Amino acid sequence: MRRFAIFALALALGAPACDDDSPTGPSNSGAIVFTAELRASNEVPAISNAESNGQGTATIISGLTNDSAIRAAHIHNGAAGANANVFVDTRLTPANQIPTPGGAATINFEGVQITQTQAQAVLNNPAGHYFNMHSPLNPGGVIRGQLVRVR
Numbered sequence: 001m002r003r004f005a006i007f008a009l010a011l012a013l014g015a016p017a018c019d020d021d022s023p024t025g026p027s028n029s030g031a032i033v034f035t036a037e038l039r040a041s042n043e044v045p046a047i048s049n050a051e052s053n054g055q056g057t058a059t060i061i062s063g064l065t066n067d068s069a070i071r072a073a074h075i076h077n078g079a080a081g082a083n084a085n086v087f088v089d090t091r092l093t094p095a096n097q098i099p100t101p102g103g104a105a106t107i108n109f110e111g112v113q114i115t116q117t118q119a120q121a122v123l124n125n126p127a128g129h130y131f132n133m134h135s136p137l138n139p140g141g142v143i144r145g146q147l148v149r150v151r
Helices: 116-124
Strands: 002-007 010-013 032-036 055-057 060-062 072-076 086-089 109-114 130-134 143-149
Touching (some): 086 109, 086 116
Antiparallel strands (some): 002 010, 002 109, 010 032, 032 143, 055 060, 072 130, 130 143
């Protein structure tokens, strides 16, 4: 297994870079970075309860309730609008959940285990993978977004 860091929604994969990227496309130097725009409306089915304004960008999660908590977070290998099994687990559990006082939190995941095969699958098709987070009120997922390669 290789160790990688997921900083909330930025997945940095330490895979080798190639030299044929266009100058206006993603960079081919340094870590490969993916982001995901997380929204409660992206969940399947869409969230319509007290956490329906939940959203996340980069390392900030906001719009949840004062008593919300993030108790699980995963990368799934599924297209937009479809649910799929967990592909990469951050190992966040109800036992080590992260509270969101005031409805916001900065969450960093480090040391997440991902195999070379998993990393290659994400590199080959980032849009075919989504990242989502789960809360006590929405145990099936509260915010979700497809991965996008940015570097």
